[in-house]
Amino acid sequence: MKKKDVHVPIEEIQRQKDFLNRISAINTQFYLQNERRRTACTRTYGCQQNENDTEKIRGMLEEAGYKFTDDENIADLVIYNTCAVRENAEMKVFGRLGILKHIKEKKPDMLIGLCGCMAQQEHIAEKISKTYSHVDMIFGTHALYKLPEILYSAITDKKRMIDIDVSDGTIAENLPVKRENTSKAWVSIMYGCNNFCSYCIVPYVRGRERSRMPEDIICEINDLVKNGCTEVTLLGQNVNSYGKDLHLDIDFSDLLKMVDQIEGIKRIRFMTSHPKDFGDKLIETMASCSKICRQLHLPFQAGSNKVLKDMNRNYTKEEYLQKIAKVKKAIPDISLSTDIIVGYPTETNEDFEDTIDVVKAVEFDSIFSFIYSRRTGTPAAKLDFVLSEKEIQRNFNRLLDVQNAISKKKNDEYVGKIAEVLVDGVSKNDKDTLSGRTDSAKIVNFKGDLSLAGKYVKVRITDAHTWSLNGELV
Numbered sequence: 001m002k003k004k005d006v007h008v009p010i011e012e013i014q015r016q017k018d019f020l021n022r023i024s025a026i027n028t029q030f031y032l033q034n035e036r037r038r039t040a041c042t043r044t045y046g047c048q049q050n051e052n053d054t055e056k057i058r059g060m061l062e063e064a065g066y067k068f069t070d071d072e073n074i075a076d077l078v079i080y081n082t083c084a085v086r087e088n089a090e091m092k093v094f095g096r097l098g099i100l101k102h103i104k105e106k107k108p109d110m111l112i113g114l115c116g117c118m119a120q121q122e123h124i125a126e127k128i129s130k131t132y133s134h135v136d137m138i139f140g141t142h143a144l145y146k147l148p149e150i151l152y153s154a155i156t157d158k159k160r161m162i163d164i165d166v167s168d169g170t171i172a173e174n175l176p177v178k179r180e181n182t183s184k185a186w187v188s189i190m191y192g193c194n195n196f197c198s199y200c201i202v203p204y205v206r207g208r209e210r211s212r213m214p215e216d217i218i219c220e221i222n223d224l225v226k227n228g229c230t231e232v233t234l235l236g237q238n239v240n241s242y243g244k245d246l247h248l249d250i251d252f253s254d255l256l257k258m259v260d261q262i263e264g265i266k267r268i269r270f271m272t273s274h275p276k277d278f279g280d281k282l283i284e285t286m287a288s289c290s291k292i293c294r295q296l297h298l299p300f301q302a303g304s305n306k307v308l309k310d311m312n313r314n315y316t317k318e319e320y321l322q323k324i325a326k327v328k329k330a331i332p333d334i335s336l337s338t339d340i341i342v343g344y345p346t347e348t349n350e351d352f353e354d355t356i357d358v359v360k361a362v363e364f365d366s367i368f369s370f371i372y373s374r375r376t377g378t379p380a381a382k383l384d385f386v387l388s389e390k391e392i393q394r395n396f397n398r399l400l401d402v403q404n405a406i407s408k409k410k411n412d413e414y415v416g417k418i419a420e421v422l423v424d425g426v427s428k429n430d431k432d433t434l435s436g437r438t439d440s441a442k443i444v445n446f447k448g449d450l451s452l453a454g455k456y457v458k459v460r461i462t463d464a465h466t467w468s469l470n471g472e473l474v
Ligand code: SF4
Pocket: 193, 194, 195, 196, 197, 200, 201, 202, 203, 237, 238, 274
């Protein structure tokens, strides 16, 4: 059977670029009349996929002549790229929209756009339409590449633009991208998800799995290298499925090997892996390719087999632990992280003990733990809770206590050792300190000159905290 081409036609991408040129002309006119360039402010909520999408939004806005600001109060255009995975991320956006309303009252020409996973949900788009009339553009994940057309219409027609068409999703290549960090980059290798975990909204807002062509990915990474990039993180909701829809003889391990061959790349990371698809070939590839970082993020979500079944995760606690044992055997110094949901509706206190069991058995370097958040439209949203909020919070706190002790212990093992660190820049918490990451993704803070940003340096680790290490330049 002939494979359906999911790529947005090149003519359509060109049409969108024509809209960018038209907006650019309007913005040049604005500059000549006002002696200042129009400014745009973007905010990203949620995962790395969203961060990567925002880089495309900023790439398009830059081509359209916008200058960037972090301050919504002075921006001519504000775009929020939203997340739908948890309720509190949505509440934050609604809160911000309330603040924007007041700003727009003073600056009626300001344009406001809401995009991403939250906007893709029909009930949310409807709520925003009805309650937040100051939002000018609402567009979902599938319409991201149409931003130029949407923005052009919002500027010229001065009427609200909404595009949340439901679709299985497309792939839009050759969009401009603006990355802040030149030494490392996220590279999406696929989009969407076919797994339908019972709690997760992603398959409903990001469409079916679709892989980018390997040559497009390699071409993007080659371009990144030319601009000074040495570390790439390959992104997908389930990278282990890469290539399944391509009808080519290629899987994720093959792609990793191709990236490993690229001269100039020093570090390769990837996320996210699904335990059910994580297999021996990938473990062998990780062990044999020198550029693939000694780091694995493998979400297990819950330790109880009953809860895993209810979540539609398609693996058991025992299978997960076996896979982890294989990884540790093949790569003894591997750094492990995971995602855990506490308080899934059917989880009992006894089930939760299985989660604690897995955490203690694996000894993850770090975990990303969340209290279950009900998502409208998912099967789990119809379930009643077995545990009370108080019990769920108590379990959550206990999980953090158990993990924090493990994280500290794992970090203590670094003290006295010399680590190679790719310097990100100034530390978020202390402007006199540099911050970077080891191959194992540990954050290392140390004193040094900002000119080291983007470089690999040797740092002797002097002391360890729960979430980071301190050190000194060697
Ligand atoms: S694998 Fe499951 S949790 Fe991950 S994005 Fe797909 S449906 Fe959501």
